[in-house]
Amino acid sequence: MRSLLTTYLILSITLFAFISHAEDKRPNIVVILSDDSGYTDLGSFGGEIDTPNLDQLANTGVRFSNFYSNARCSPTRATLLTGVDAAHVGFGGGVVGDWVREMPYKAHRGRLPYEQPLISEMLSGNGYQTLMAGKWHLGGSYIKDHPKQLSPLWKETHPGMELTQEEMEQDYLGLPPQRGFNNSFVFHGAQGNLFVTPEDKHEYYLNNQRASLKYDYNYRMRCFTKTEFNKQRYGACDGKSGRAFYATDGVTDRAIDMVTEASKSEQPFFMYLAYRAPHKPLQAPEELVQKYLKRYENIQKIADDRHAGLVAKDLFPDSAQIVNTNVLWSNQKQEKLEEFRLQAAVHAAMVEKIDENVGKFIAQLKQSGEYENTLILYFSDNGAAAHIGDLMNSPYKGVKALLWEGGARTHAIASWPGIIAPNTISNDLVWVGDIVPTLLEITKTPFPEKFHGSMPRKPDGRSVLASLQGENMAPPEAIFFNDKGQQSVVYQGRWKLLIEPGWYLQTLAKPGIVYELYDLQKDPGEANNLASKHPELVVKLTAMAEKWKKENGIIDYSQLIKLKPKDPY
Numbered sequence: 274m275r276s277l278l279t280t281y282l283i284l285s286i287t288l289f290a291f292i293s294h295a296e297d298k299r300p301n302i303v304v305i306l307s308d309d310s311g312y313t314d315l316g317s318f319g320g321e322i323d324t325p326n327l328d329q330l331a332n333t334g335v336r337f338s339n340f341y342s343n344a345r346c347s348p349t350r351a352t353l354l355t356g357v358d359a360a361h362v363g364f365g366g367g368v369v370g371d372w373v374r375e376m377p378y379k380a381h382r383g384r385l386p387y388e389q390p391l392i393s394e395m396l397s398g399n400g401y402q403t404l405m406a407g408k409w410h411l412g413g414s415y416i417k418d419h420p421k422q423l424s425p426l427w428k429e430t431h432p433g434m435e436l437t438q439e440e441m442e443q444d445y446l447g448l449p450p451q452r453g454f455n456n457s458f459v460f461h462g463a464q465g466n467l468f469v470t471p472e473d474k475h476e477y478y479l480n481n482q483r484a485s486l487k488y489d490y491n492y493r494m495r496c497f498t499k500t501e502f503n504k505q506r507y508g509a510c511d512g513k514s515g516r517a518f519y520a521t522d523g524v525t526d527r528a529i530d531m532v533t534e535a536s537k538s539e540q541p542f543f544m545y546l547a548y549r550a551p552h553k554p555l556q557a558p559e560e561l562v563q564k565y566l567k568r569y570e571n572i573q574k575i576a577d578d579r580h581a582g583l584v585a586k587d588l589f590p591d592s593a594q595i596v597n598t599n600v601l602w603s604n605q606k607q608e609k610l611e612e613f614r615l616q617a618a619v620h621a622a623m624v625e626k627i628d629e630n631v632g633k634f635i636a637q638l639k640q641s642g643e644y645e646n647t648l649i650l651y652f653s654d655n656g657a658a659a660h661i662g663d664l665m666n667s668p669y670k671g672v673k674a675l676l677w678e679g680g681a682r683t684h685a686i687a688s689w690p691g692i693i694a695p696n697t698i699s700n701d702l703v704w705v706g707d708i709v710p711t712l713l714e715i716t717k718t719p720f721p722e723k724f725h726g727s728m729p730r731k732p733d734g735r736s737v738l739a740s741l742q743g744e745n746m747a748p749p750e751a752i753f754f755n756d757k758g759q760q761s762v763v764y765q766g767r768w769k770l771l772i773e774p775g776w777y778l779q780t781l782a783k784p785g786i787v788y789e790l791y792d793l794q795k796d797p798g799e800a801n802n803l804a805s806k807h808p809e810l811v812v813k814l815t816a817m818a819e820k821w822k823k824e825n826g827i828i829d830y831s832q833l834i835k836l837k838p839k840d841p842y
Contacts, residue, residue, distance in 0.1 A: 297400060299716050300689065301647040302543045303638075304708070306353070307627055308346065308408060308552040309673055310683070311657035311665025314624050318684045319582025319589075321568065321575060322621045326632030327686065330651060334688030335697045335741065338588045341704045341763070342655045344681040344756055345369065345674050346463060347383070347410050349654040349705055350547070354391045354411070356709025356732030360755070360825035362389050363412070366833065367674060367756035370410040371463055373430040374840065380826035381833065384412030384447045388727035390720075392709050394453030396543045399718040402535045405449050405457040406528035407547030413447025413461065432836050450480045458484060458527040460520070460549065467520040467549060467556040468494050468510045475518070486523065488516040493559035497619050499612075507554035519558070521550050521623070525630035529637045536641040546634070551623035553658065561622035562615075569614045569621075572602040572664065580668035587698060589668060594800035596670045601662040617661050645690045648715065650708065652685035668798055676754050676761040676774055677799055687741055694743050702748040702766040706734030714738050753821045758830035760818045767794045770814040777830045788815070
């Protein structure tokens with residue numbers, strides 16, 4: 274009798290689990306991240322680059338006019354996956370996830386701690402298939418598998434640190450397959466050739482093994498570099514034709530394979546698709562580069578048209594002043610101007626390639642029947658980088674790694690059929706740290722009280738599901754930024770204080786401390802510094818920024834560069 278009852282209970286539990294599994298109607302989640310794409314790079318954000326697929330995605334969903342990244346690659350990715358301030362997970366002060374740039378300070382460690390859960394781990398533990406394709410750039414390595422080969426370089430590049438077995442184990446635990454991704458095809462670092470020919474070595478991994486690349490496409494390759502050093506690393510492909518793996522195409526194809534397989538299961542999936550374009554090295558198919566070289570005959574007109582386009586899209590106030598920072602393309606010798614045009618053209622070609630591939634990916638979601646139950650988020654990790662100046666961020670000033678709006682504010686789109694109203698604009702202030710809390714609410718996933726034996730930090734962001742659904746949300750009291758000696762705080766979604774804006778080594782040469790205060794509601798172009806008119810607010814926000822630095826364990830940058838004087842940036 275007991276045996277029959279036990280059997281019945283087991284069958285009942287199994288059947289209940291099967292029914293619950295089969296009826297899991299929670300949405301699929303797709304997060305698509307571009308790398309160094311400017312605020313106005315998309316047609317739906319006023320730009321001239323052909324981005325029909327992303328524009329259609331915007332037409333089916335909501336565009337965010339006030340979406341903030343952390344102004345640099347790794348800090349944005351760290352917050353995106355954890356929901357907490359980047360410094361709490363080792364990426365404060367503009368630290369990046371390159372193995373040779375790690376620091377012996379918790380806030381600047383350059384590797385995700387094993388004790389803080391990632392969205393991939395939380396969703397994987399709650400019934401989701403978790404997938405990743407693209408750029409990691411959050412630290413970690415396989416030094417434990419290759420100690421003899423890698424230990425000398427580690428010791429050379431990690432002053433003040435000790436290489437132990439535990440250290441090597443933590444490096445291994447910092448990689449995607451060990452951080453909740455059931456299936457991953459990744460490039461671990463920041464920078465490497467986007468074109469890879471069958472004869473080239475490569476650094477792509479399929480889960481924990483070196484991947485075999487597919488060379489399915491033929492390209493005429495344009496690979497722009499300036500210095501002799503980079504010509505050796507990234508210029509060899511320039512002018513070549515033939516079969517190759519091109520990162521944007523190849524990563525998308527792997528992502529499509531993953532979601533095609535995932536669609537066969539009743540379990541929903543989470544896909545993190547992280548492109549390396551249009552980050553350097555500047556590499557794109559030649560025919561697209563030529564297309565944009567023709568379009569970019571008059572660079573100042575491109576900047577002016579982006580400003581006008583953003584105004585026409587109701588994403589920038591017509592009355593707001595802007596700062597004309599056109600030094601890279603005005604009053605230049607013809608040779609320098611042509612060089613700038615070429616860089617802008619390759620950047621644009623790389624963005625169009627992203628758009629083409631997002632279109633392919635969405636087409637597969639529709640073909641597999643998953644699209645109608647999928648939330649898609651698309652944004653950039655920061656503004657466009659310094660080699661093309663403010664052009665791709667126009668009308669905002671500043672670039673990646675600088676804390677003016679052009680560096681920190683990015684275009685952002687969210688689409689979710691039947692939930693998000695089509696062709697809408699949200700002016701709510703949304704920060705990249707809000708994504709994890711939002712996804713936890715949508716997927717009914719609890720944040721763990723304990724994780725890997727420790728009490729993790731709860732998300733610093735907040736759920737913005739209401740904003741996705743069209744409700745207006747009040748801004749958070751403050752969001753903070755910190756990069757290479759610069760500090761910034763956006764207060765009440767209106768006031769923005771910058772302390773020592775610009776590169777530390779530039780401000781170091783000037784006496785005193787530079788403060789800039791802007792009213793972003795009236796002056797999103799940051800044209801009018803109000804610091805002298807509101808000294809009490811400067812004092813208040815400075816105190817808030819200093820408190821945040823202390824709580825985050827931020828080390829003064831003057832101390833950091835003493836560790837690595839040959840790598841101050």
